[in-house]
Each structure stands twice: as structure tokens, then as C-alpha cells.
Amino acid sequence: MVLIIIHSTLFIFTLKTSPVIALIGNPNAGKSSLFNQLTGLRQKTGNFPGVTVDKKSGTWPIDAQTVATIVDFPGIYSIYPKSLDEQIVTDILANPAHPDYPDVSIVVVDAANLHRNLLLFTQVADLGGPVILALNMLDVARQQAKEINAVRLAMRLGVPVVRINARTGEGLDLLKKAVLGQLEEPTLPGKLFFDPAEEIPELIEETKVQYQLETNYLALQYLIQHDGFSFLNRSQQVGLDTLIHNYQFNEQTFQAGETITRYKRIATIAAEVVTNQRAANQPTWSQKLDRYLLHPVWGYAIFGFILLLIFQAIFAWAQPFMDGIDSGVAWLNGQLKESLPPGPLTDLLTDGILAGIGGILVFIPQIAFLFLLVALLEESGYMSRVMVIMDRIMRKFGLNGRSVVPLISGVACAVPAIMATRSIGTRRDRLITILVTPLMSCSARLPIYTILIALVVPSRRILGLFNLQGLALMALYLLGLVSALVAAYILKLFLRTQERGYFIMELPTFKLPRWNHVGLTVWESVRSFVWEAGRVILAISIVLWVLASYGPGDSMDRAEARAKQQHAALATDQLQNIIASDRLEASYAGQFGHFIEPAIRPLGYDWKIGIALLSSFAAREVFVGTMSTIYSIGSGADDSDITIRERLRQEKNPITGGPMYTPALAWSLLIFYVFAMMCMSTLAATQRETKSWKWPTVQLVYMMALAYGSAFITYQLLH
Structure with a gap:
């Protein structure tokens, strides 16, 4: 309650805490689709309190008085976890004191696989607390000639059952009513779907009394999973160990028996509510497609062809938009220089900030098309097939099949990809995946690839x-x-273990992409890229402009005087270009570039490229922005409307007098950035996941050595 006194008038406001609604379900049950439907753009990402596990949450205005907080829990098959991201679900559901403990749990189930999905539902319901079953993918069930009687299912389960379509938003009004009903007058099942007290009554009762627990099934979870519960202190865990020892309780045997018993009871319920009109041996159209997409030969051929189309589209479709942005930034730069008074602030705005950020904005079309095409593959269900066929290759190199997910995610960004390794059960496989994931070319490398390829590869x-x-x-x-x-294969020779990895992937049925979800994915990805890169580029552009615009003592003035004396016969525009270049070379940035030039000269790089290499340690995409700033400062006033690509084409090698960016140099840079570990965020993510600075150091050293050696060989062979 908040009291506010204004001019002796007392106003009383009652603040109602926002109810927490949890979305729980199997992977590919449509949980994330429902989350997007309920929250729209009212979403945020972060970590669950106390752990580095991704948390997606958002607000859902249920009615005029109630705005709920929706938490999208990681997908799980049961409450018995096999990885860190699965552990967090049980950790929350078993701990009412957790800030994300739900007031109502919505368990999203795939109607086409009701028998399997009900296992998780019955476990969540038995833990206690209001539960709603959201019956999703009914259209897919109909395609398989299955009909489900939702009313009868609700009567058998004893909780509200709502028919929804998470892809289209159908049934959301009924879901709102069900949630409000559970918040106001909770409806709980009449009895547990599995009651452990029927088999071990004394142990369950003693556990409930000692730990003040409400339900028998929650007491069972304390006994089976107490070592994994973060909210239990050491003395509580020791107490549970003592109970287990005194009663000679075998956790694994009891858990296996529970699962068998649950499935027997679920089979009875499913037989009453599901009508199947399809012959048992009649394949669905998704299964017919999978005969080719999962084929040991055709599967890889189709995947390779799809990849080829994606990369062709990135260049073909994005080029007109890129040319427009590139020309627009160059035109704006020229207009600002003409209209604003000459001076340091104008130079900072045009040659520093605008040139640096413009070097990133020009690549928005390609990044947008990349995420668009990847989102279409994910939405359609094809990406799951890619993970399955790639699992066959991964195992030969010592990786767990679950490593496919982080490696594919690494094409977008290595940081969330490294975090996705939490689903890998064995420590060695997880560590190897973390160490090699940054070798996958992320979206930050795309600007570097495209601008250098455009210089040396004909269209x-x-x-x-x-x-x-x-x-x-x-x-x-x-x-x-x-x-x-290859790196994974070498690492597995040094990191030996007796643990065996496994890979379980349920293949979703093929679906038409939801364009609103695809658009939301593209928007969030591009916005995140521009915002994250833009902040770094803005800071580095300002620092770099200062370093490139000023030098020790009067070194820059003396460089300008020498240039005027040595090239007095040249035309004014040519003389201005030489003066700008010589002043840059005499600046702090130029002198620092010359300091490191001997180390990078064997790769074909000069001091200007050296400056860009160092600045890109903050983030790889900064390389292009730095080059834009360097060449803007190092050009004459008449060149202000020339695009960055034209500046690179016109750059001359001071030693040979020919073009600086030859095929040998461009390919050396490309190979360098394929392997280089130049992302502080990635190193920080590795440290956070491994809880040690040892492995980020190993990652940095081996990738930089590989980058330098490969770039050196490339340049020497092509030079």
C-alpha cells in the first residue's frame, strides 16, 4: 500500500503484485509460439535468478485489472532433468519461495502426441498448484486422423482443458478465462496421478513432516532430486540422505517404476478421449518427406542445396538495398560537410561517428535476409531435420549430437550458442562444444566477408x-x-572421459511459416545486432577519431608541411588526399599502427589494417566501421561522397604502387577472420559457462594462432 499526501489530502493506492504464469511443455509442443502470441512485443530476455540459464518473460494483459507476467520455461520431457536448463524447471516448481514460482502453470501439449505429452502434465499437476492444460496442434492431430474430446479429457484430468492454436492465436480468449478462474478459485485434481505414499508411506510422511511439504509427490522429489535442488542447504541435503539410507530407498528403481505406472494410467485416459481413424501403417505427409530429408545421401544433398540458395540470396536480394544505404550514407556525409561549419565537431560527426556507424548500417539487408531465411527453416520444421542428419557427422568427431544445436546457433551469434550447450549432458562434450563453437562464422563476420568478397570476387x-x-x-x-x-576431433584426444553422450530429438511436423513470428524474429535479431554493435562502434569511432586526428607534439603539422613541399606540383585534390593520408600516418593511431606493422606485415597487412584489427578485438564487426573511419579521415575533402567500398578499391600500396586490396590480401584477411577469436563477449560467455579463465585463455590462444598461421599461408601462396 502506498500513501501520498498532497495539500493535506490523503490518497491511498493498493498495488497488486502481478501474477506469474508459467508456460511448461515438451520441446516442439508450441510453447514458444504461445508465448509470442500472449506477449507480442512485450518481451524481455535475461537469466533466471542465481543461474546463467536463459529466461524469456513478458507481460500479458489478461483483463483491465490483471496484467500477468508470463515466463517461458525451457522445454522438458519430464521433471527429472538431464541437463542444466531442464534442472531449472524442477528447481522452480519445487520451491514456492522462488521469485518465478508460478501462480498458475499452463502445460502446453501436442495433441498429435497426447500420450507422451501427458507424462509431463501429470508430474506438474502432482507437484501441487493450479494447472491448465492447453491442447495445442489440434490441426496436426486432424491431419493424422485423430480427434480429441477436450471435455472428456478435462473431466478425467480434473483441471481446465483449453483447445488452442498457438500459431494463429485461436482459443486465447478461452485461455484467459481459464487463467482468471484458476487465479480466483483454483481447481486441482481430486487425487494424485501417481501417489508415492501407496508404496512408501512411512518415508513420504516423515519427509513431509520434517520439511513441511504439502504434497506426497513433492516429498518424493525432495528424496530423488535433493542433490540438484539449489534452494536446499547442505544440512537439509544431509538429512534427506539420512532418510534415504534409513529406509533403504533406491531412487533410480523407484523413478523407473513411477514412469511405467504413469504411462499405464495415461494409456487408459488416452483410450477414452482420443479417436484415431488412420490405419496404423499409413504414413503422414511429413513422414513421406522425411524419407528424403533424412536419407543418408539425399538428406545431405538437399541440405547443401538449401545452403547454397541461402548464400546466393544473401548477395542477390540484399545488393540493391546495400547500394542504396551505402550511397545514402556517403551523400549525407558530403551534405553535412558542406552545410556545417568546418571544425573538429564537424569532422567528428562525419569522419568519426557517421563513417563508423555507416559501415555497419550498410550490412543490415544481408543480416536481415540471413535471419529471415533461417527463421523460415526453423518455423517450417526443417531445422530439426538438419540437426538429426548432422548428428551422424558430429559423433565421428567426438561431439555429442546435442552439439548440433549450439553449432547451428553459432551462425547467428556465438554467445547464445555457447549458452545453449547447457543441454549437453556430459561435461567433456559440453566443454569441447564451447571451445569450437566460435569457429562457426557468426553474423558479426558477415560485414567483413561481404565487403572483401565484393572487392576480389567478380559478380x-x-x-x-x-x-x-x-x-x-x-x-x-x-x-x-x-x-x-577438426578442432573438436583434436580436443577429444586430450580430454578423455568415460561418460557417454546421447542425442534425443523429436521431429515436429512440417508447417507453413507464421509470418508475424518470422517478422518478429528478424526484427529482434536486426535490432539486437544494430544496437549491440552500434554502441561499441560509436564508442570506438569517437576514440579512434581522436587518436587519428591528433598526434604527439607538432608531428601532424610537420607531416603536412613535408607533403606540401614534396608534392607542390600536384593538383589541389590530389595534394589534399596526400596531406590527409600523411597527417593520419603521423597521428597517434598511425604511430600505433606502425608499431604493430612488423608483426602483421607477413600477412600482407599495413598499419591501417593493423588499427582495424586491434579495434575489432572489442567485436569483429567493428573492423568495417574502423576501416570506414580510417579511410574517411585519410581522404581529402573532395572524396566525402565516395562509398567505403570505392575507398578500398582506390587504396594504393605505398610499396608497389598497385592496388592495396589484391586477391592475396583480401583472402588473407578473410581466412584470418574465419578463425580469429576477436570477440570479448564470447570469451566472457566461455568464462561464465566453464567457471574458469583457463578455457577462455585456451580458446583465445589456439584460435588466434590458427588465424595467424592460416592467413600467413594464404597470403604467401597467393602473393
Whole structure:
């Protein structure tokens, strides 16, 4: 309650805590789709309190008086966890003091696989607390000639059952009414679906009394999972160990018996509510497609062809938009220089901030198309097939099949990809996956790839279909994948263990993409890229402009005087370009670039590239922004409307007098960035997941050595 006194008038406001609604379900049951429908753009990401597990939450205005907090829990098959992200679900559901403990749990089930999905539902219901069963994917069930009687199912389960379509939003009004009903007058099942007190009554009763627990099934979870519960202190865990020892309780045997008993009871319920009109041996159309998509030969051929189309599209579709943004930034830069008074602030705005950020904005179309096409593959259900066929390859290199998910996620960003390794059960497989995931080419590398490929690879088509630039881009991504597999194979020779990994993946049925979800994914990905990269680039652009605009003592003035004396006969515009270049070389940034130039000269790089290499340690995508700033400062006033790509094409090698960006130099840079660990966020994520600075150091050293050696060989062979 809040008291506010204004001019002796007392106002009393009652603040109602927002109820917490949990979305729980099997992977691919439609839980995340329902989350997007309920929250729309009112979403945020973070971590569950006390652990580094991703947490998606958002607000859901149920009615005019109630705004609920929706928490999308990690997908699980049962409450007995096999990985860190699964552990957090049970950890919360068994602890009413947890800030994310739900007032109401919505268990989303796949109607086409009701028998299996009901296992998790019955476990959640037995833990206690209001539960709603959201019956999703009824359209898929109908395609399989299955009909489900929701009214009869609600009567058998003893809780509200709501028919929904998470993809279209159908049934959300009924779900709102059910949630409000459970908040006001909770409806609980009349009895437990599995009551452990029927078999071990004394142990369950003593556990409930000692730990003040409400339900028998929660007491069972204390006995079976007490070592994994973070909210239990050491003395409580020791007490539970003592109970287990005194009663000679075998956790694994009891858990297996529970699962068998549950499935027997679920089979009885399913037989009463599900009508199946399809012949047992009649395949669905998804199963017919899977004969080709999961084929040991055709599956890889189809995947390779789809990858080829994606990279072709990234170049072909994005090029007009990129040219427009590139020209627009260059035009704006020129207009600002003409309209604003000359001075340091104008130079900072145009040559520093605008040039640096413009070097990133130009790549928004390609990044948007990349995430668009990947989102379409995920929405349709094809990405799950990719994980299954890639599992066959992963195992030969010592990786767990679950490593496929982080490696594929690494194409977008290595940081969430490394966090996704929590689903890997064995420590060795998880560690190896963490160490090799940054070798997958992330979206931050895309600006570097595209601008350098455009310089040295002609935009020519083969057979009238395949663009050479798209083929080159695909080759770089495949190189990252191959190097990750080779590195994993080498690491497994040093990191030995007796643990055995496993990979379980349920294949969802194929669906038409939901364009609103695809659009939301693309928007969030592009916004995150621009916002995260933009903040770093803005800071680095300002620092770099200062370092490149000022030098020790009068070194820059003396450089300008020498240039005027040595090149007095040149035309004004040519002289201005030479003066700008010489002043840059004499600046703090130029002198620092010259300091590291001997170390990078064997790779073909000069001091300007050296500055960009160092600045990109903050984030890889900063390389292009730094080059934009460097070449803007190092150019004359008449070149203000030239795009960054034109500046790179016009750059001359001071030693040979020819083009600086030759194929040898460009490919050396490309290979360097395929392997280079130049992302502080990735190193921080590795440290957080491994809880040690040892492995980030190993990651940094081996990737930088691989990058330097590969770039050196590439340049020497092509030079």
C-alpha cells in the first residue's frame, strides 16, 4: 500500500503484485509460439535468478485489472532433468519461495502426441498448484486422423482443458478465462496421478513432516532430486540422505517404476478421449518427406542445396538495398560537410561517428535476409531435420549430437550458442562444444566477408544461376564448420572421459511459416545486432577519431608541411588526399599502427589494417566501421561522397604502387577472420559457462594462432 499526501489530502493506492504464469511443455509442443502470441512485443530476455540459464518473460494483459507476467520455461520431457536448463524447471516448481514460482502453470501439449505429452502434465499437476492444460496442434492431430474430446479429457484430468492454436492465436480468449478462474478459485485434481505414499508411506510422511511439504509427490522429489535442488542447504541435503539410507530407498528403481505406472494410467485416459481413424501403417505427409530429408545421401544433398540458395540470396536480394544505404550514407556525409561549419565537431560527426556507424548500417539487408531465411527453416520444421542428419557427422568427431544445436546457433551469434550447450549432458562434450563453437562464422563476420568478397570476387554467374560471390561466402561458412569439426576431433584426444553422450530429438511436423513470428524474429535479431554493435562502434569511432586526428607534439603539422613541399606540383585534390593520408600516418593511431606493422606485415597487412584489427578485438564487426573511419579521415575533402567500398578499391600500396586490396590480401584477411577469436563477449560467455579463465585463455590462444598461421599461408601462396 502506498500513501501520498498532497495539500493535506490523503490518497491511498493498493498495488497488486502481478501474477506469474508459467508456460511448461515438451520441446516442439508450441510453447514458444504461445508465448509470442500472449506477449507480442512485450518481451524481455535475461537469466533466471542465481543461474546463467536463459529466461524469456513478458507481460500479458489478461483483463483491465490483471496484467500477468508470463515466463517461458525451457522445454522438458519430464521433471527429472538431464541437463542444466531442464534442472531449472524442477528447481522452480519445487520451491514456492522462488521469485518465478508460478501462480498458475499452463502445460502446453501436442495433441498429435497426447500420450507422451501427458507424462509431463501429470508430474506438474502432482507437484501441487493450479494447472491448465492447453491442447495445442489440434490441426496436426486432424491431419493424422485423430480427434480429441477436450471435455472428456478435462473431466478425467480434473483441471481446465483449453483447445488452442498457438500459431494463429485461436482459443486465447478461452485461455484467459481459464487463467482468471484458476487465479480466483483454483481447481486441482481430486487425487494424485501417481501417489508415492501407496508404496512408501512411512518415508513420504516423515519427509513431509520434517520439511513441511504439502504434497506426497513433492516429498518424493525432495528424496530423488535433493542433490540438484539449489534452494536446499547442505544440512537439509544431509538429512534427506539420512532418510534415504534409513529406509533403504533406491531412487533410480523407484523413478523407473513411477514412469511405467504413469504411462499405464495415461494409456487408459488416452483410450477414452482420443479417436484415431488412420490405419496404423499409413504414413503422414511429413513422414513421406522425411524419407528424403533424412536419407543418408539425399538428406545431405538437399541440405547443401538449401545452403547454397541461402548464400546466393544473401548477395542477390540484399545488393540493391546495400547500394542504396551505402550511397545514402556517403551523400549525407558530403551534405553535412558542406552545410556545417568546418571544425573538429564537424569532422567528428562525419569522419568519426557517421563513417563508423555507416559501415555497419550498410550490412543490415544481408543480416536481415540471413535471419529471415533461417527463421523460415526453423518455423517450417526443417531445422530439426538438419540437426538429426548432422548428428551422424558430429559423433565421428567426438561431439555429442546435442552439439548440433549450439553449432547451428553459432551462425547467428556465438554467445547464445555457447549458452545453449547447457543441454549437453556430459561435461567433456559440453566443454569441447564451447571451445569450437566460435569457429562457426557468426553474423558479426558477415560485414567483413561481404565487403572483401565484393572487392576480389567478380559478380559473375555460373550456369546462369549461381553467383560467384555467393559461392565464396558459402565456402567461408563451410570452412568454419570443417575447422570446428577438426578442432573438436583434436580436443577429444586430450580430454578423455568415460561418460557417454546421447542425442534425443523429436521431429515436429512440417508447417507453413507464421509470418508475424518470422517478422518478429528478424526484427529482434536486426535490432539486437544494430544496437549491440552500434554502441561499441560509436564508442570506438569517437576514440579512434581522436587518436587519428591528433598526434604527439607538432608531428601532424610537420607531416603536412613535408607533403606540401614534396608534392607542390600536384593538383589541389590530389595534394589534399596526400596531406590527409600523411597527417593520419603521423597521428597517434598511425604511430600505433606502425608499431604493430612488423608483426602483421607477413600477412600482407599495413598499419591501417593493423588499427582495424586491434579495434575489432572489442567485436569483429567493428573492423568495417574502423576501416570506414580510417579511410574517411585519410581522404581529402573532395572524396566525402565516395562509398567505403570505392575507398578500398582506390587504396594504393605505398610499396608497389598497385592496388592495396589484391586477391592475396583480401583472402588473407578473410581466412584470418574465419578463425580469429576477436570477440570479448564470447570469451566472457566461455568464462561464465566453464567457471574458469583457463578455457577462455585456451580458446583465445589456439584460435588466434590458427588465424595467424592460416592467413600467413594464404597470403604467401597467393602473393
